[in-house]
Amino acid sequence: MPPFRTKARAVDLLGKGQIADLPTAITELWKNGFDAYADNLTAEIYLKGYRDLPEPIFVMTDDGKGMSNKDIFDKWLVLGTDSKSRTNGVDEEGVETLFKKPRIKAGEKGIGRLSVAFLGSPMLMLTKKLGYNLQAMYFDWRLLENYNLFLDDIQIPVIEIEDLDELRERFEDLKNEFLLNFKKVKDIDGNPIWEKTQISLKDRIIKSTTKVQLPEFFETEILSNIIDLVDDHGTKFVIFEPEEQILNLIGTADNNDNEFVRTSLAGFTNQFKEKKDRLPISTSFPIHRETGNDSDFLNQAGNFFVPEDYDLADIVIEGNFDGDGGFKGKLKIYNETISYNFTNSRKKDIRSNYGAFPIKLGYSQGNFNESKLERGLYDKINRKVEKYGALYLYRDGFRVLPYGRPEYDFLEFEKRRALRAGTWFFGHRRMFGFIELARKANENLKDKSSREGLINNAPYRAFKNDLEAFFMDLAKEYFGSEAKKSLFLNKKNELKDQSEALKKDKKRETEAKKAFSKSLSDYPVRFKKYQEEYKRLLSELQSKLYKSKVIYQELEELLESIQQLDLEFKNLIPQVSKAYQPTDLQLDRLYKYESEVIEFNDTIKRESEELLIKVQKELQIKELKIEFVKQYNRYHAELETVLYQNKQNLDDKFRAITREFENKTSSILDDLKFSKEDLESSILSKDDVINNTISIKRKFEQLSEQVSAEITPLVEHIKKLSFDIDEELVQGAYRAEYENIKYQWEQTRDAAQLGIAVEIIDHEFNVLYSQINSVIEKLDSEIPQKITVLFNNLKKSFKSLEDKYGLLSPLYRISGINAKLITCKSIFEYLKDFFERKIREDDITFSASKSFLNHSLEIKEPVIHTVFINLVNNAIYWLRSVDEKEVSFDYKKDTGEILIMNSGLKIEEHRLNKIFELFYSNRPGGRGIGLFLSKQSLADNYFEIYATNDPNYNRLNGACFVLKPIT
Template structure:
């Protein structure tokens, strides 16, 4: 007598034991890793992509693959022990000559999880030197409870030539369909009956309809197209809806998409220094695009994220109830030990478990991070926050998911957040298990976590006790140690002060922006009224006999408007740096103001002279006296207005100081009489002394934080120091340094990148040149013309690249006399296409052509290219586009002028600042480097609007000898 196995047992072991889609994919990826793959891939080809009529799902790896005997003796044999044996592989052909790996799989049934993904399925697998093996199967066949395993035919065929894969595929399908030839079993009972007849019909129909479309065929062919190809690929013809819906970004079921992403990220432990370089990708091919699903909502954690943690824990549980390690609270590191008072026995020993965990504060004001750092980390924590479990550096599901709070952090916080500080959703980190250290912590057969055995319960008890005790020691509302609470309060106070300052700055910016909108209108109204008065005065003074009384009112109004004119000049805030938009609007308004002054001043001066000629000395003396008094009254009014504001503010601060002081005193006095009357013992006096001392310290600390700093600040104030300007200067410096640092991170590798690109281009050009030569020798006669075009175009590309060569090879270059006609000819060739396409007139003077400059060739060429490149960009909206190169022999200055946009006065120096650019996506590096390079060569470059140089009234740059200040 012996056991016989029904076919549905395999279905129960496979699809029936898989908890969800991510688990199914993870199991197959683990098998790929065990087969020494470095690249594990899942791909969804959505209907419509590249003309596909159906959707397909492919999961593949570049592992060692299988031969015919491997498929028969291993893949089709369930529960093989090859992964559970203790011995490691030996570095050989079977390991693809890689270092032996600890196996991620152990039960020998993970391969069956492919049944979860959909049906039917085609498996292609290839071992180096062997032909590709093809297996076709529909796992739903195993759902028939009348079939035994030995009744099932699983078609397997070698594919000697992939070009005939469709023929082999057709044969595989026919062989698979032979499973339905028998209608009765050995006892003459129907094999398919009842509702399973519909299942039979579906399987047959979908097998007949299964077809390898051309884009999918190309994918399969490219995977196994050489003798050295290796790996395994599963093609699922009708993926389950959960897979197909992953491509629908607008789908209402966003939670499912995010669940899959968060479950498949972190396949190997990225938070630990490990020597596992495995790539996991889930490509979505949809419409006209391809993207990686795993990075669609944001990147996973890296080890560097621990540096951003406000609280950081690193240590080990020893397996018997003890924890030893360190805790970093903000910027202070302390040693920490914990011992669980539970009963110890051998059966509860779970082995040593290292833990490393970061914790992010819920509010930015309680964190030491910058706004950008906090936002970036919070995004990651929101998407992926949780405590992960890794075994031998491979993720154990479902730990790390939002609903996998196996240490009950949130349950405790719901009872009392003040005592139970730690939140599962704000942490990120891992528990590090291995088979060797923790043999009794095993996966459930359903892959839904660890088995709830004695060792597991002992560990969770230790871990929960550790976090509870740690919170009570340092993080609870009434913690034993005040280190965290004191530091948190200090950070909160600093951040709240900064936020208040930002709010005030924002209000000032908004007010300044509004004023910039109002000033032009007020100027226009002022100008109209002033012109009317001047015209009236002119008419009066043109009369033959005019008395002072007839023009007195007009002169008084003009005096009044002259005093009001200062209010038309925008008051630029000193505490912050105006934005570029505000500067631009201010610059345009100042232009209008200047034009107004230039227009009005001559007319007013002429009328003043005419009035002096017409009026008597007595009348002029009266008018002068009134003007004098008007200036005195205006000054007195301004001073009094600000004095009143000062008095009101001082009174308000004084009253606020008194109120706050009174509250603090009352707080200390309120229990005085009650405590004195309640004293009946010496012990009480000692206790009350300590209590009052603590309360006093708390109140004096509050005064130190809130009251005294303001008084100290007022005490330091002086009329001789403009505090607003000083603060604005420091803030401007900080903003500039912060901006430069952010830009530096993006450009730090620029020099290396140029060298790499140069090296790669040289190799690429050499290869293409060689191939063109070979092709040219073998081309058909009727294709010579087309080949000639190809060769010519490549030559042009090569010539353009050659133009770049002198620009970056500075280190070995020597100074030489460069005639400026060489520079002009180089620029004409370099910008040939842009000059032609933009209809630019490129002029050059004879003086420039004859001039010679002694300098390194790359330096001077780079300067001209940067300036001309900018000129071409800023001339794009001009009707007449002219660039001129000139030389002024008298001052020994080179002039580069164009008819593009004029550079505002306030930007003339700024354009040479590092990372300053007004061009969209501009880096602001070119002109900075140009100036630096020229300075090192004893030359200088500056921008100017002086009409002596800027004859096109556009942008103009001048190169001259550098003057050193002594």
């Protein structure tokens, strides 16, 4: 009986045909790198033009254990290798694990390696095992598309490279050996191997292989980390004609494809967990354009979530599912934490048990006015949520696709919200967090063969049903518009009301400014007509006055018209609000208009007054008396009209407030009454009386709080109103002062941060310049044989000066730098170098405990350096007045706190908090900004700092500062 034979096309179907998309292909290869005990995984695009590169190439690298020649043929080229599953997915620590702790395998089917076929063709694989020579394999995956070829018909060339100098020559040998696959034109039955429909494919493969060349920088850049040293190891896949989707990623502008790939690769491992609990690997995706202009595709649109982001969530849900519909955990609603348990009432069946798993989820409000955060922190987390927000699924620390993609709402949050958004509350894109599955604990939740999600079996359906019921119950109990418990809604409404009040005030300010701006446009037009009318009346009055005989009746109408215009004059003066500060542009227009009014008063109005004096001289006393009474009546009528209008407005407002007051009081009293009636009707026992008495008391307390929040403040404000105080003027003064201070602070904050560093480094420059000058003087006078030594000293001084400047330069722009893991040992060494001269000259004991030196923290490097420089610089100053000078650093493992202690003057108790206030300083000539900025920059990076005199901390009995993560 003939044996099974496998067509080459089967490998194509198992590999490229089983991979859903580009992110899945990359993550499959990264998982293989993890299984090979790699710590660093990269995918890199080298673009056309980079160091004269003629065509783009794509490179994937892992620094894992690599492969020998035997490994390639016995394992890598054997599909479905069972080495992972045979050992139950766990190795023994030793050379095969690169002496690292054994890892739970991410792959198990033995076909993940074929994902490389999805990335493009042709391909060069370079791999090196510890103690072995470099192995090179060349292949074009398109060869597998020939449906006439069997696997045993295909020759896959692999060679060993002992010397780097022979690499290019051996690469040509690889290509020539691969081209032998095309020498044979017919199979054993005499049929053509390449049919007419596939001749073009054959030509493309041959052409690609013939023209492909290794770039000039191949050895120095691409190979540098796996062949330069004897103990190098790892694997590289070099794709010479990358898939078009890869090349589309190089665009600077965001597009749907870019976002799809980026959001799919983001959080490849579970970044939501603390550093110590994550998988020990890092990923990067550099794009090489030209020297010095590289970028990382994964973070160029913003970094992924970190554990500290949970502190910025308005809601945090954390706990464990038991695999059978039960959940135990806790909810953090704004700043209050409560226990929460849930059990889904579905029918239980052992066949649908999916195993226990943890879940931790943060939820950020979509409206700023419903969030607990101030604007800066809200914008910070909102940018991440809008970019990456979703519920992510991980298995043994690796992300399971497509869960977490924007369009993959597998728990149907948005479908429910479309029906009743208020009731079901949760939105797929406003949440961030994870579900962590494990291969052993959740073995019934199985991956699809395409690596795209979980198989829709009974355990998965139960898993999905329990999660949906869980979130629906949360919405009904706490978060929906008709929630049974009011903790969340009360706090949300309180925040919303505060925000709405500020928004209304801002709107009122905006409307007032708009009205004022419009009036500045209208007034000149009205004033022009006013002047023309005034001139006309004056001209007519003057002509009548110079008649031979003046008759009062002829002048009376003109005088009344002029006097009426005089009364209207005040309406032509813009009313500047006392509550809001006009803009500079508005003030410019106002002053321009004011100059026109002044000119009118100095010319036309003065002429009018002179003319009226002449009129009075011409009129009789009786006529003048009549005119006087008329003028008084006009003034009285004008005042009466204004006062009546104000009275009407006041009465209208009082009536509106009174109606609103009555409605609110009736509503509150009715609420208490209805509660009483409901409770009274349910009393059937003595226990009911006791319980309902407690309930009515709680209701009373709730309504009392409502009175205090909604009614009392308004009444108190009205009670304080007085004609003696111009409320609008006071409000405007405070508002203007606030806006002014806010503007000044925004302008000076970055400059102040830089100024601290400059101030500290300044005196170091002066000392170094003196050293350089001294060396140069000696260099001129010393004998020749000593020139070398002196020149080396000169170089050291210049190098030291350069280093000091280097310390300053990264502090210019802290905001654009990413956080990274920094060892406290490196911080200590940095400080010793920075303050070397001061430590030596002042004979300061500069020490650190072993626990401090072994500790690490994740933070932006310039931030932590600036903070420590400031603290040590202050310590050196206060050590001047003591004999035993000591600065010491320690780390308390039990509390996670870093101690920065000195033996100088102790900080008085009443100053412990004040020293962190802006512009507060007890140091002569101190500006009082260093500690303030240190506290703020640490807070922005999820750390806090405080000073203490607690003897358990302040062991040197001087100043003691404590730095710890915000939890």
